[in-house]
Amino acid sequence: MATSCTSSSTADHSFRLAGETLRALPSGALFWPAEGMLIVADLHFGKSERLARRGGALLPPYEVRDTLSRLDADIAATAARSVICVGDSFDDAYAMLEEAERLWLARLMAGRDWVWVAGNHDPVPMAVGGTYMAETTRGPLTFRHIATGDGVEISGHYHPKARLAGQARPCFLTDARQVILPAYGTYTGGLWCDDPVLEALMGDGACAILTGTRALAVPFRASAPPAPPARSRGSRR
Numbered sequence: 001m002a003t004s005c006t007s008s009s010t011a012d013h014s015f016r017l018a019g020e021t022l023r024a025l026p027s028g029a030l031f032w033p034a035e036g037m038l039i040v041a042d043l044h045f046g047k048s049e050r051l052a053r054r055g056g057a058l059l060p061p062y063e064v065r066d067t068l069s070r071l072d073a074d075i076a077a078t079a080a081r082s083v084i085c086v087g088d089s090f091d092d093a094y095a096m097l098e099e100a101e102r103l104w105l106a107r108l109m110a111g112r113d114w115v116w117v118a119g120n121h122d123p124v125p126m127a128v129g130g131t132y133m134a135e136t137t138r139g140p141l142t143f144r145h146i147a148t149g150d151g152v153e154i155s156g157h158y159h160p161k162a163r164l165a166g167q168a169r170p171c172f173l174t175d176a177r178q179v180i181l182p183a184y185g186t187y188t189g190g191l192w193c194d195d196p197v198l199e200a201l202m203g204d205g206a207c208a209i210l211t212g213t214r215a216l217a218v219p220f221r222a223s224a225p226p227a228p229p230a231r232s233r234g235s236r237r
Helices: 047-053 063-078 099-109 196-201
Strands: 013-017 020-024 030-032 037-040 082-085 113-117 131-133 136-138 141-143 153-155 160-164 167-174 178-180 207-210 216-219
Touching: 013 216, 037 063, 063 099, 160 207, 178 196
Parallel strands: 037 082, 082 113, 113 131, 141 153, 153 178
Antiparallel strands: 013 020, 020 030, 030 037, 136 141, 160 167, 167 178, 167 207, 207 216
């Protein structure tokens, strides 16, 4: 049974997948209460530094600390005993993080079962603690970076987003066999829900759960942004 597309009165949104209760948090993290497990995708630590070093757009260099701050808050709020990061955790080498950021991450990892699932951006090998895996299965759920349609899976990679009241919001996508997580990292773009790639992945009855001040569930195929109005022949835009 997939998630109900009717939003709850609480800030997060609980739903069932493969017989398990999961909670989509407003931050974009997913929590599995029975396992005490927090799941996040696409942290992209170090993106601003990589872009600056390679001559790309100059972004404010606080994205790692902002992402760590939200992750710290989610771990504290859920009392998570384990964390699974489903790929693209590092936008470049772990060594590019500042010492204070590496120490902060080490503190969050201490005493927890921490798994880094490999993504297409992650450096290999990574000089960081925890367990590094191509994918992992816990109970009925398989965790991988990119959805394959094999089994009941939790994935990331696509950075799905939808529009609400004229504003773009990262969102979870879920149906009876999967959850695609939003990007958790501060500097990440996104793929609109009506993109053909996501349309092909999601089954009937799918929901989009928008992030923000509260997790808001809406029917997936009603969550795409409206098409722009056609321009008249006299338009000079």
